[in-house]
Amino acid sequence: LTAALQVCCFLLLMMNEVKSSGRITCYAAERNKHFILEVLKARIELLRQKVQRSNSSPIKVLEIASGTGEHAALFADCIPNIIYQPTEPDQSMHSSIRCWSENNNNVLEPIAFELNSNSKVNSLVEFKSEQADVIICINMIHISPYSCTEALFSVAEEFLSRKGFLLTYG
Numbered sequence: 554l555t556a557a558l559q560v561c562c563f564l565l566l567m568m569n570e571v572k573s574s575g576r577i578t579c580y581a582a583e584r585n586k587h588f589i590l591e592v593l594k595a596r597i598e599l600l601r602q603k604v605q606r607s608n609s610s611p612i613k614v615l616e617i618a619s620g621t622g623e624h625a626a627l628f629a630d631c632i633p634n635i636i637y638q639p640t641e642p643d644q645s646m647h648s649s650i651r652c653w654s655e656n657n658n659n660v661l662e663p664i665a666f667e668l669n670s671n672s673k674v675n676s677l678v679e680f681k682s683e684q685a686d687v688i689i690c691i692n693m694i695h696i697s698p699y700s701c702t703e704a705l706f707s708v709a710e711e712f713l714s715r716k717g718f719l720l721t722y723g
Contacts (some may be wrong), residue, residue: 575652581692581723582623589624589691589722594632596718600686604716611636611659615685615712617705618642618693619663622650628689629657638685642667668697668704685712692723 597612612635619625619639629637637660639650647663654660688709694702709719 575648576623577621577646577649578623579621579692582621585691585722586624586627589720590627590631593628593687593689593720596720597632597635597687600716600718604686610634612686613684613714614638614687614689616640617666617668617688617690617708618697619650620646620692622646622653622663624689624691625650625660626653626657629654629660635659637661639663640666668693668701668708684714686714686717688713688717688719690719690721694721695723 600612612632614628614635614637616625616637616639619641622639622641625637625639629635637654637657639654639660641647641650641663642665644665647665650660650663690705694705705721706719713719
C-alpha cells in the first residue's frame with residue numbers, strides 16, 4: 554500500500570467502531586444525525602402539506618452513500634410513514650446497514666450504487682424515474698471527487714418527484 558492509502562485506512566479505522574451487534578458506528582454520523590433529523594422531519598412535513606399527502610401515504614426516501622446505516626435507522630424510526638431506500642457502493646457496509654435497520658420494516662435492502670457519469674443507467678434501474686420524494690446525501694460531497702457531486706444532481710434530476718427535494722450535508 555502507498556503511504557497515503559495507509560493513512561486513509563488508518564483514519565477510517567479510527568473513525569469507525571464495530572459493535573458486537575455487527576453495527577458499525579461512525580463519529581460523524583453520531584455527531585450530526587439528530588440535527589439532520591430535525592431538518593428532515595420539518596421538510597417532510599412541509600412536503601406532505603405541499604402535495605396534500607396525509608401521514609397514511611408513505612414518503613419515499615432515497616439515501617445516496619448510506620455508509621454505516623446509522624442515519625437510515627434513525628430517520629426511518631423517527632419519521633412516520635416513510636419508505637427508506639439506502640444505497641452504498643461499498644458492499645461490505647451493507648451488513649452494517651442491515652444490522653442498524655433490523656427493527657425497521659420500512660427500510661429496504663441496500664442497493665450497491667456508485668455515483669459516476671453513468672449513474673442514471675447504473676444499478677438504480679430498479680428505482681423508477683421521478684419516484685423518490687426525497688433524496689438525501691450525507692457526508693459524501695466534501696470527501697468525494699467533484700464528478701460525484703455532478704452525478705448526484707443528475708440522479709436528483711432523474712429520480713426526484715416533481716415536488717420532492719434533495720437534502721445534502723457535508
